[in-house]
Each structure stands twice: as structure tokens, then as C-alpha cells.
Amino acid sequence: MNQPDNSPPACILVAGASGGLGVALCRELIARFPRATLLTVSRGEVQLAPTQSHLKTNLSDPESVAATAQWLQSQPLPNWVINCCGTLHWDGHLPEKNLLQCTDEALLRSISVNVLSHLHLAQALSPQLRRQSPLTWASLSAKVGSIEDNGLGGWYSYRMSKAALNMLVRNLSIEWGRKLDSCRVVAVHPGTTDTALSKPFQKNIAVDKLYAPALSAERVVSVIAGLQDSDTGKLLFWDGTTIHW
Template sequence: MKVLVAGSSGGIGAAIADKLRADGDYVLTISRFGEPSSSHLVCDLTKPESVDQVSKFLADRGPVDAVFCCTGILHGGWNMPEKSLLQLTSEWLQQNMLVNVQSHIHLAQAIAPQVKRTAPIKWVSLSAMVGSIEDNALGGWYSYRMSKAALNMFIRNLSIEWGRKAPGSVVVAQHPGTTDTGLSEPFQSGVAKGKLYSREQTASRLIVVMKKLSEKEHGKLLYWDGSVIVF
């Protein structure tokens, strides 16, 4: 299987790429870091020019069978998730939308010409349960929640378009579960015992679900085990 992993320098993305290679799959990777190679593209998917960069990178490598888009942001040295409305700023909201949504859009735009009836695709965007409107009973985390809800809507739209264009394609958003990475580190003390997963465990679970994706999951937000989360 030929699989593209975007955000491969992050904890989950790197673990997915490593596991796929160990399983014998052919892996292409994209991230902002690392050394360029025949299988790795260095680019920033938040930037519009990344669409052409990815398109050119894939041009001589043929269509991919599956994509994991693992790009995302929850906090930074300059900002943490908001606890109240008055902490919400336009700058941080825009940054969340740029990384958590626009990067996925740019990647899909680059891959879109390869998606055909003769070349259906499996697409997995890492999202989050906190992006579910129905599941939100706690509030807070305004920018992150809104950006993940927007990502989920993008995935639903993309699933409809690619489902018509290339029947057999399966496009989903997926919540990976709380994983021991830099993204979750500031919040791990509040995670219930047994609910903080290793990168390797998360990667294995996501790959198992990806390889079994079928029409019944198309356009859905999934939990790490493949069960459906309400939007």
C-alpha cells in the first residue's frame, strides 16, 4: 500500500510512518522539518504555495492509496486553550484555523487531481472529539473546538465530492485518543488512568482502522477504534 503521511515530524505522524514502514507499506512523508529526499517533502502546509509543492512531489510517484493528515495545534509557547470567552483572541483563533483546517485543505487540493474512478483513496484527517458539537458539555477551548468542528465539516464536504468523483473512496476524520505527545503534555495530569496512550499504540490502532475503512464510515467522525462520534 502506498501511504502519504503529512505532519510526519509530530508524535503521532512519526509513529504512523514508522509502523507503516515496519508493516511493509511504501510511505511518503511531508513535514516542515527534516531532510528532503525521494520519499520526504519539506514544506509548510499552511501556506498556499504548498499545493504546488505537494503536487510536484507526487507527480512522479503516482497516486497514493491512502493519506493520513496529522497536522494540528492545541497550544504554543505564546498561547494555551481558552478557559473563558474573554481569553479568545482573533490571532489565536486564526492560527488554529490555519493549522487545524487550512493545512488539510491545501493537502487535499494537491491530491485532488489524482483522485479518480480508477484511483479511489482512503483519507484520514486527525481531528478531535472536542470538535463534536453534540458532545460538548464542558465549554472552553474555543479556538481549538471551533477549528476542529470546521475540519469535521470540511471532511464531510470532501467525502461527498470525492465519493461522487471516485466511488470506493473513503474520507473520514478521526479522534486518535489522548496520546503521550507534546500536544497533550500540559494536560496529561487530568487524564484518567489507562486513558493516556503511547504513540506506538495510537499509530497501530489508526492504521488498523484505516485499512478496514468501508462505505459505512465514509464522511464520518470516528473514534480511535473506528466507532462513530456524532458531529
């Protein structure tokens, strides 16, 4: 694979753009790359920049693949794709503390949001890719999805779905690495960020380990901007270091 330069992206796609970290990432990207076209995808409305184009769709739904692919055909080809889609808890469900708390419903919902939303976006984007057009893809994942790092157990559905997401990223890095001259595909752990996703668990987190969305966004964008060819297919911490699968 040829060594692509780290020139500023001309077009950036952010999925899950209406979430707490998604909005912060969009603002950081607008500030850092004011000339870039911003494409956003989310279940809700998002309007953050005059150069922004938005698609309202639920990427967990298989029907979103065709709708997203059609929309992408009318947009510039993105150089960067950042997928922030993810869930940890919802009404009636908190992360499982033991095996007997696990349900099929919770696991399937976790996989739908944490994995299929990334798979479906990749399926919509893949036909648009061109061999000589550099691509950087970053899926926001979680350290708890690392099998090697798991020393505490629990959180079955979330851990299992994030481990599956990490495998998706690894597979994409291989397939697109063969298809494109310049391709970097990674999963990034942004750290525990002060958003709705972490709210029920923040009392157990040290103050210096709970990060403002703007800080996490700045770190994630810096990691993406500094990627090298050797990083493709890896799970990276917010400081750019590698987390073992």
C-alpha cells in the same frame, strides 16, 4: 459507489510526519506494510525508510499547494492519505477557559494549522486522483470538535477549528465520492496521546486514558484498514465507533 477491497496499500502519504504521532504512524505503517511506498510531508526532515520520499513544506501556507502538487506528480498515486497536522498550544497561548480569553490571533492560527493544512493537501492531491484508483483519506481530528458531544465548553479556538476540519472531511467525502469509484474519507480521533500536543494537560488525565504514540498509531491504522463504504464522511473514535458531529 462500488465496494473496494481492503487490500494492502501500495503507496501511503503521511502529512505532519515529523510530529510525535506522525512518526509513530509512519513506523506502524512501515512495519505493517513493508512493501508500500511511503510519502511524507512535514515542516521538518523525516527519514524512516529506504522506500520513503519526503517533501519539506508548511501545508498551512497557501504556496504549499503548488509545491505539493508538483511533487505528487513525480510520485506514485497514494492509496492512503493520513493527515496528522494539528496544534493545540504554542508559546504564549494555552486553550481558552472563557470567552474573554479568546483572540483573533489564536483562532486564526488554530484554523491555519488545524484546517488549512488539510484543505491545502486535498487541493494538491485532487487533480491527481483517478476514478478507478481507490482512495482512503483520514484526517486526525478530535472528539472536542464534536458539537453534540460538547458538554464542558472552553477551548474555543481548538474546538472551533476541529469542528471546521470535521466539516471539511464531510465535504470531501461527498465531492470525491462523486469523482471516484472507490473512496473512503474520514476523520479519526486517536485519543489523548503522549506527545508534545498533550504535555501541558497530562496531569489531569487518568493513566489509562493517556496512550503511548505507538499504541495510538496501531489503533488508527487498524481503523483505516477496516473501513467500509458506510464509514465515509464520518468522525470515528480510535476503536472505530462513530462520534456524532
